[in-house]
Amino acid sequence: MPLFNKGYAFGLKTPVVLDIGEAYTKLGFADEAEPRAIIPTTIEQVGGPVCYIFGRNNTALLGHDIGSDFEKSIKLFLEKIYFKYLQVNPNNQRVILCESLLNPTKVRETIAKVLFTKFDVPSVLFAPCHLLACFTVATSTALVLDCGHTESVVIPVVEGTPLLWAWQSAPLGGATIQDAIMHEIKEKGKIKSENENLLPVASRLCETVLEDIKVKACLVTEYHRAKQIQAAKTLELEKEKEATSLTDIQRPPDMIYPIDGRSRLFIPGPIREEAAEVLFEQDNEKMSLATLLLDSLCQCPIDARKALARNVLVTGGTSLLPGFKHRLLFEMKEIIKEEQRYEKLSECEFRVHQPPTKANLVAWLGASIFASLDTFEKRSITKEYFTQHNGRLPDWCVLDIKSPDKMPERPNTLPTGKKFPTSHVPSRKSTTTAHLDTHSKPSK
Amino acid sequence: MATLLQISKVKYLIDENSDECDSLANLYFCMYCLSLRSADVLQHEIDSHFCPQTLDSLSPAEAPLKRNKSANSWQCPACLHPLSTRATSTAIQVTDDPTKSTAKKVYYQACTFCRWSTRGIGMPDKDIVNGAWTEKANPDVQRVNQLLEYYKYVAQQEKLDQETKRSSKKRGYFAVAMQLNKYGGARLGIGGKKPSPLTQVSSKLGESPSLKEVTIEPAKTYALEDLEPLPEDIYHKVVNFAKVSSVTQRHSHPEHQSESVNDFWPQKTRMFIKQSLRCKGCDHNIIKPEYNASSIKFKIHLVAVNQIPEIRINKVPKLVPGESCKIILTLVNPTEHVLHVTLLPHIEEEKTQRSNCQVELPTSDLVLSKYDEAAEFIAPEGGQAQFEDDPEVIAYRRGNRIGFYLQCTPDKDLQHGDEVWVTFKYKHEHYGNTTIVALLKGDKQQGEPEADWLKQTVFVNVGRISSS
Numbered sequence: 001m002p003l004f005n006k007g008y009a010f011g012l013k014t015p016v017v018l019d020i021g022e023a024y025t026k027l028g029f030a031d032e033a034e035p036r037a038i039i040p041t042t043i044e045q046v047g048g049p050v051c052y053i054f055g056r057n058n059t060a061l062l063g064h065d066i067g068s069d070f071e072k073s074i075k076l077f078l079e080k081i082y083f084k085y086l087q088v089n090p091n092n093q094r095v096i097l098c099e100s101l102l103n104p105t106k107v108r109e110t111i112a113k114v115l116f117t118k119f120d121v122p123s124v125l126f127a128p129c130h131l132l133a134c135f136t137v138a139t140s141t142a143l144v145l146d147c148g149h150t151e152s153v154v155i156p157v158v159e160g161t162p163l164l165w166a167w168q169s170a171p172l173g174g175a176t177i178q179d180a181i182m183h184e185i186k187e188k189g190k191i192k193s194e195n196e197n198l199l200p201v202a203s204r205l206c207e208t209v210l211e212d213i214k215v216k217a218c219l220v221t222e223y224h225r226a227k228q229i230q231a232a233k234t235l236e237l238e239k240e241k242e243a244t245s246l247t248d249i250q251r252p253p254d255m256i257y258p259i260d261g262r263s264r265l266f267i268p269g270p271i272r273e274e275a276a277e278v279l280f281e282q283d284n285e286k287m288s289l290a291t292l293l294l295d296s297l298c299q300c301p302i303d304a305r306k307a308l309a310r311n312v313l314v315t316g317g318t319s320l321l322p323g324f325k326h327r328l329l330f331e332m333k334e335i336i337k338e339e340q341r342y343e344k345l346s347e348c349e350f351r352v353h354q355p356p357t358k359a360n361l362v363a364w365l366g367a368s369i370f371a372s373l374d375t376f377e378k379r380s381i382t383k384e385y386f387t388q389h390n391g392r393l394p395d396w397c398v399l400d401i402k403s404p405d406k407m408p409e410r411p412n413t414l415p416t417g418k419k420f421p422t423s424h425v426p427s428r429k430s431t432t433t434a435h436l437d438t439h440s441k442p443s444k
Numbered sequence: 445m446a447t448l449l450q451i452s453k454v455k456y457l458i459d460e461n462s463d464e465c466d467s468l469a470n471l472y473f474c475m476y477c478l479s480l481r482s483a484d485v486l487q488h489e490i491d492s493h494f495c496p497q498t499l500d501s502l503s504p505a506e507a508p509l510k511r512n513k514s515a516n517s518w519q520c521p522a523c524l525h526p527l528s529t530r531a532t533s534t535a536i537q538v539t540d541d542p543t544k545s546t547a548k549k550v551y552y553q554a555c556t557f558c559r560w561s562t563r564g565i566g567m568p569d570k571d572i573v574n575g576a577w578t579e580k581a582n583p584d585v586q587r588v589n590q591l592l593e594y595y596k597y598v599a600q601q602e603k604l605d606q607e608t609k610r611s612s613k614k615r616g617y618f619a620v621a622m623q624l625n626k627y628g629g630a631r632l633g634i635g636g637k638k639p640s641p642l643t644q645v646s647s648k649l650g651e652s653p654s655l656k657e658v659t660i661e662p663a664k665t666y667a668l669e670d671l672e673p674l675p676e677d678i679y680h681k682v683v684n685f686a687k688v689s690s691v692t693q694r695h696s697h698p699e700h701q702s703e704s705v706n707d708f709w710p711q712k713t714r715m716f717i718k719q720s721l722r723c724k725g726c727d728h729n730i731i732k733p734e735y736n737a738s739s740i741k742f743k744i745h746l747v748a749v750n751q752i753p754e755i756r757i758n759k760v761p762k763l764v765p766g767e768s769c770k771i772i773l774t775l776v777n778p779t780e781h782v783l784h785v786t787l788l789p790h791i792e793e794e795k796t797q798r799s800n801c802q803v804e805l806p807t808s809d810l811v812l813s814k815y816d817e818a819a820e821f822i823a824p825e826g827g828q829a830q831f832e833d834d835p836e837v838i839a840y841r842r843g844n845r846i847g848f849y850l851q852c853t854p855d856k857d858l859q860h861g862d863e864v865w866v867t868f869k870y871k872h873e874h875y876g877n878t879t880i881v882a883l884l885k886g887d888k889q890q891g892e893p894e895a896d897w898l899k900q901t902v903f904v905n906v907g908r909i910s911s912s
């Protein structure tokens with residue numbers, strides 16, 4: 001018998017709290033103010049490359065059925081979490097996972113399966129991260145924006161219930177900014193190695209370098225400045241030669257980024273403020289972060305709109321960029337003034353929350369608070385339940401499972417979740433309607 | 445070494461039902477169940493925590509409470525390298541005579557790798573070597589504690605209500621969140637024009653006098669005017685990449701995530717763990733690290749390569765579809781007993797079509813002499829003669845290993861470059877059980893140990909077809 005196989009103080013009462021994001025995973029214990037660690041959502045195998053489990057190019061996730069490869073990577077990743085970082089025996093603690101509502105059923109079921117069968121956890125609960133976020137600001141009504149790595153998702157929460165029909169999402173996030181940086185560097189950046197001349201950047205820089213540049217240099221420009229730059233740019237496009245118009249604004253100086261010991265990357269200064277513009281440009285289908293929030297709000301019941309506007313909650317690592325919130329509010333204010341379709345929101349006063357933690361940890365903290373309550377235990381799915389239902393999980397709103405063949409197609413008008421091309425999102429919508437009926441329907 | 449290099453070439457069937465197989469080097473052997481186990485089917489347990497620097501250990505009960513952090517070992521916030529404590533002496537003034545000064549020993553911490561030091565960020569030196577350093581506290585911990593307390597109260601209140609009423613109409617998923625409105629602080633109009641009145645709570649309070657009321661200040665919200673725009677000069681400043689922290693550095697302090705390297709703070713080293721592995725079938729330990737020298741009688745290390753005679757590939761001629769050839773496989777005996785091995789054909793079921801090669805197995809028993817640690821140093825003859833080897837079957841014999849011939853014919857329909865897999869079973873004696881178990885139990889009864897017969901199924905990738 002092992003000498004100490006029972007954590008006396010760390011028993012069932014302190015659940016494990018996981019927020020497995022596409023880029024970063026936050027892990028820790030309930031009832032604590034901050035996660036024990038934030039790690040990249042990757043697995044490393046001997047001799048193999050580092051692999052992002054939910055990464056854009058992980059083939060295990062494509063296609064309809066998620067193969068055993070994916071299951072294996074989940075297992076390796078959880079092993080890392082439990083034995084390297086949390087350092088507790090998995091079979092002692094309940095688990096709460098923050099999940100995005102766009103998370104395909106298949107993915108969560110695989111995670112649950114691995115947790116139950118390989119790690120023998122006593123219970124699992126998947127909770128929607130937008131709802132959890134509300135716990136950190138002690139409110140039950142908030143317009144929650146999660147601006148993560150590849151996606152931004154807005155879901156309004158009214159009286160503790162997420163209004164699913166009003167969700168909005170767009171493929172805007174940290175990765176989008178990194179793409180923009182790469183695009184610019186390819187066009188205007190230069191590389192200088194030892195004893196060599198300046199060379200154009202030919203191949204794609206690796207994501208870690210791009211992320212490093214983003215995190216260290218990028219910021220979100222102030223609204224008027226952004227408009228000036230935009231105007232100047234369109235002018236520039238029209239009369240190609242006269243690039244003089246831009247001189248009115250003083251642009252950031254160029255930057256020198258040391259790539260490795262020997263080569264240096266010359267980055268044009270304007271990237272600093274222009275890269276993050278992708279989040280606010282209304283180019284493609286007129287969608288920006290600001291319109292996501294406004295569109296979502298338009299779909300909410302009239303009587304909840306004002307309260308929601310006063311409780312905007314911004315979460316996700318990308319919102320940590322300097323100047324982000326200021327620009328977002330400014331942008332919303334201006335768009336409402338300018339665009340006819342948002343006229344009905346003109347009465348709303350927008351206010352943002354400042355949760356007691358960093359923006360990328362908000363969902364985690366919410367889960368930590370929620371999992372410390374007695375209610376949590378009742379809501380959890382036990383191993384018995386899981387095996388009795390053949391590895392199917394209930395949706396988070398209803399506790400009985402509907403047959404999978406009756407799921408309606410996802411409406412095409414909604415932006416498609418980028419992350420998982422064959423996601424089962426519609427199932428979530430269909431199973432929750434019963435619940436949603438008890439609330440007032442959206443009005444025009 | 446051969447085992448390591450051929451790791452994916454010779455595979456052993458672990459579980460008849462699931463058709464799972466793996467290299468012997470990756471497998472464990474349960475001597476109570478007498479069967480192979482993969483890491484997957486073993487129960488991983490945390491045995492003890494230890495600090496990689498000071499080698500202090502902690503029990504699994506204590507460690508999580510101490511956040512799995514070592515007591516006296518610190519790491520560099522910039523590069524995560526361990527920090528070392530430096531001693532230096534400074535002159536301090538004697539209080540009563542400003543002209544005199546005495547030397548005093550003080551300590552600071554520095555990174556030997558990237559040269560970061562506590563002096564560099566202006567942290568005062570300490571008078572004692574250990575114990576004076578602290579981690580930077582989470583600035584939000586107070587508010588979070590308020591939230592925790594508040595929500596616990598709300599949940600409790602809700603439970604009481606349900607007990608008294610026994611009827612709950614609103615059964616939303618997050619009942620707690622639903623109830624928020626009823627019990628206090630958080631109301632729809634938080635932070636807006638109507639600051640939420642906390643007075644409502646008191647009227648409710650009469651119902652459950654046993655609960656102490658907890659209120660919470662509504663969270664602050666900010667309008668556009670309240671938010672600071674970025675300072676004007678930020679656009680003209682030159683970015684010094686060395687002065688801004690990277691994502692990894694930020695994430696190593698989740699609660700601070702400071703952007704400037706000037707705000708770095710030393711952090712305690714995370715502990716490492718020792719794991720033990722337990723067979724899920726019989727609950728016995730397969731691997732058990734020593735917690736400390738006196739607490740465990742035996743270190744049990746049931747790695748499969750130490751228990752099971754191993755097949756390796758020795759020599760393979762050119763493989764041509766439909767043509768019979770002689771390959772040499774090696775059989776190694778890792779145990780301290782003479783082993784008899786019988787090769788058996790593997791009758792394949794339809795679903796596990798893995799082999800694509802006909803084999804003719806030698807019919808006679810293969811006898812393996814025991815593993816002798818000293819064998820390397822003794823002249824290779826001596827003792828060889830005691831085995832009467834059939835040269836048709838045995839290619840060579842060296843210490844505890846033999847090479848034997850296997851007649852194989854790769855299937856006719858194989859193409860150039862296809863992998864050729866040979867499958868067979870073998871039966872061998874196993875002695876480990878009785879002696880060690882007896883030893884573990886502490887009884888010293890001697891005598892001829894009894895052998896069990898174990899059967900293994902192996903899949904051998906002997907190479908690729910080369911046709912020409």
Ligand SMILES: Nc1ncnc2c1ncn2[C@@H]1O[C@H](COP(=O)(O)OP(=O)(O)OP(=O)(O)O)[C@@H](O)[C@H]1O
Nearest residue numbers: 021022023024148149150174316317318320360701
């Ligand atoms: N402290 C920080 N400062 C600046 N940027 C950050 C910080 N932490 C994370 N980021 C950036 O924010 C982005 C998103 O981080 P986050 O942790 O929210 O992603 P995620 O939760 O994995 O994504 P998703 O929620 O979409 O699955 C990343 O691209 C990362 O580069």
Ligand SMILES: [Mg+2]
Nearest residue numbers: 021022148316
């Ligand atoms: Mg996230």
Ligand SMILES: [Zn+2]
Nearest residue numbers: 520523555558
């Ligand atoms: Zn260092």
Ligand SMILES: [Zn+2]
Nearest residue numbers: 474477723726
């Ligand atoms: Zn066993």
